Amino acid sequence: MFLKKKMTLFISLLLLLANIGCSAGANEGENGKPILKIGYLPITHASPLFLNQHIHDGEHEGYEVELVKFGSWPDLMDALNTGRIDGASVLIQLAMKSVEKGIDLSAVALGHQDGNALISAKGIDSIQEIKGESFAIPHTYSTHHLLLQELLTLEGMDYDDIDIVELPPAEMPVALSEGRIEGYVVAEPFGALGLHLDIGEVLAFSEDFWPDSYCCVLVLRDDFIDSNFEVAEDYVKSYVEAGKKADEKGSELYEALQDYMKVEDETLDISLEWITFDNLSIEKAEYDKILKKVMDLELMESPPTYGELVDNRFIDRAKLE
Numbered sequence: 391m392f393l394k395k396k397m398t399l400f401i402s403l404l405l406l407l408a409n410i411g412c413s414a415g416a417n418e419g420e421n422g423k424p425i426l427k428i429g430y431l432p433i434t435h436a437s438p439l440f441l442n443q444h445i446h447d448g449e450h451e452g453y454e455v456e457l458v459k460f461g462s463w464p465d466l467m468d469a470l471n472t473g474r475i476d477g478a479s480v481l482i483q484l485a486m487k488s489v490e491k492g493i494d495l496s497a498v499a500l501g502h503q504d505g506n507a508l509i510s511a512k513g514i515d516s517i518q519e520i521k522g523e524s525f526a527i528p529h530t531y532s533t534h535h536l537l538l539q540e541l542l543t544l545e546g547m548d549y550d551d552i553d554i555v556e557l558p559p560a561e562m563p564v565a566l567s568e569g570r571i572e573g574y575v576v577a578e579p580f581g582a583l584g585l586h587l588d589i590g591e592v593l594a595f596s597e598d599f600w601p602d603s604y605c606c607v608l609v610l611r612d613d614f615i616d617s618n619f620e621v622a623e624d625y626v627k628s629y630v631e632a633g634k635k636a637d638e639k640g641s642e643l644y645e646a647l648q649d650y651m652k653v654e655d656e657t658l659d660i661s662l663e664w665i666t667f668d669n670l671s672i673e674k675a676e677y678d679k680i681l682k683k684v685m686d687l688e689l690m691e692s693p694p695t696y697g698e699l700v701d702n703r704f705i706d707r708a709k710l711e
């Protein structure tokens with residue numbers, strides 16, 4: 391009898407431990423399905439994420455997906471780094487910084503290709519004309535920062551010829567209209583918004599001086615991948631499919647974007663014209679260009695190598711099917 395009680399207790403403990411094990415990398419819904427929580431900022435660069443959610447309404451076979459909105463990159467990164475969300479659509483440099491700090495993340499797909507415009511006050515033909523003036527970027531750890539630095543180099547200017555300031559994306563068009571800055575470069579649709587509101591004009595397109603520059607990526611926490619491998623696999627497959635559909639830029643994409651951001655269709659028309667979503671693989675050669683720039687600018691001391699950040703297992707498998 392005593393032995394039976396002991397066995398029951400032992401089995402109960404085992405079950406409890408098994409449950410803890412299951413939930414280590416994912417939250418669970420009422421029906422016991424894992425919930426994949428993905429953080430985002432309302433930007434057109436995250437179109438595959440939004441369209442995927444719009445198509446499936448968060449219900450996938452065997453799991454659910456919840457999108458969690460953030461107002462700033464630092465808030466989003468804090469949630470990602472502490473495990474309050476399982477993944478995010480995020481600037482690749484922020485993901486690199488987290489991995490450098492020891493957070494186990496993997497970049498599993500791009501958010502988009504190209505689609506960054508440097509916007510200036512009207513009537514400015516070259517960045518040389520705004521020497522000594524302020525130019526806004528969203529974050530030190532951003533492709534926008536690197537693009538600005540690249541353009542300055544190509545124009546024969548020094549990094550400190552321009553006063554580089556950090557501003558929240560939504561504030562940039564306003565700051566330009568008030569003359570607090572002479573230009574900005576940021577994730578879309580804020581560049582397009584500046585044009586649509588007739589505040590500024592395009593000083594340069596990223597693809598004209600740095601084609602295929604990477605910007606946003608979809609990252610997942612490694613603890614989520616380890617304990618929910620099939621979920622990660624299926625989700626990336628649906629994300630890549632949504633990317634292909636997003637690239638058609640049809641009415642469904644507009645509906646999806648309107649679910650997540652309050653932007654007029656005319657602004658989206660301009661914004662989407664600049665961006666492509668059809669090939670979301672992260673290639674080593676392009677990653678290495680970013681890595682070199684990050685080191686040249688001394689933004690990080692030991693940023694992750696391609697192999698330390700990028701996990702192509704999911705996107706490679708998605709492409710085979």
Ligand code: ZN
Pocket residue numbers: 435501502577578605606
């Ligand atoms: Zn982006």
